[in-house]
Amino acid sequence: MYFYHGQCSCGQVAFDLRFEQQLSECVARKCDCDFCMERDISYLSNSNGYLTIKTVEVLKSYHQGSMQAQFLACANCDDVICASYQNNGQLIGSLNATLLEDFSAVGKLENISPKKLSEEDKLTRWKAIWMPITIEDK
Numbered sequence: 001m002y003f004y005h006g007q008c009s010c011g012q013v014a015f016d017l018r019f020e021q022q023l024s025e026c027v028a029r030k031c032d033c034d035f036c037m038e039r040d041i042s043y044l045s046n047s048n049g050y051l052t053i054k055t056v057e058v059l060k061s062y063h064q065g066s067m068q069a070q071f072l073a074c075a076n077c078d079d080v081i082c083a084s085y086q087n088n089g090q091l092i093g094s095l096n097a098t099l100l101e102d103f104s105a106v107g108k109l110e111n112i113s114p115k116k117l118s119e120e121d122k123l124t125r126w127k128a129i130w131m132p133i134t135i136e137d138k
Contacts, residue, residue: 005017009077015053020049028044029111030112032111043083044094044100051133053082056138062080071083079099085130087126092127092132
C-alpha cells in the first residue's frame with residue numbers, strides 16, 4: 001500500500017490518499033468539460049484506494065453537467081479537491097490529482113469526455129472506479 005499527501009493552495013484543506021500502486025503506474029484523467037478545463041483538473045481514483053480529506057471549514061459544493069456529481073472545493077481558495085457522489089450512504093469520488101505533492105510522478109494523463117456518457121453510464125463508471133472518501137475536521 002502506498003500513501004500520498006496533498007493540499008489546496010491555501011492549506012485549509014489537506015488530504016491523504018491510500019493507493020495500491022505507485023503514482024508512476026497511475027493514469028490521471030483530464031476531463032474536457034469547461035468547469036474542469038478552466039481549473040486544469042486531472043482526476044485520479046481507484047476503487048481499491050481511499051481518500052481522507054481534512055478540512056478547517058465546511059467544503060464548498062458545485063454541481064456541473066448532469067448535476068449528479070458534487071465537486072467539493074476549499075471554501076477559502078476555491079480549489080476543487082474532488083468530484084464525488086453519494087452511493088448507498090457512502091461518499092465515493094475521484095481526487096483532483098494536481099493537488100498531490102507528488103503530482104509530477106503520475107505516470108500518464110488521459111483525456112476523457114464524460115459529457116458524452118449518459119447519466120446511467122456515468123453512475124456505472126463512477127461506482128466501478130471511484131474510491132471511498134471520508135471528510136474530517138482538521
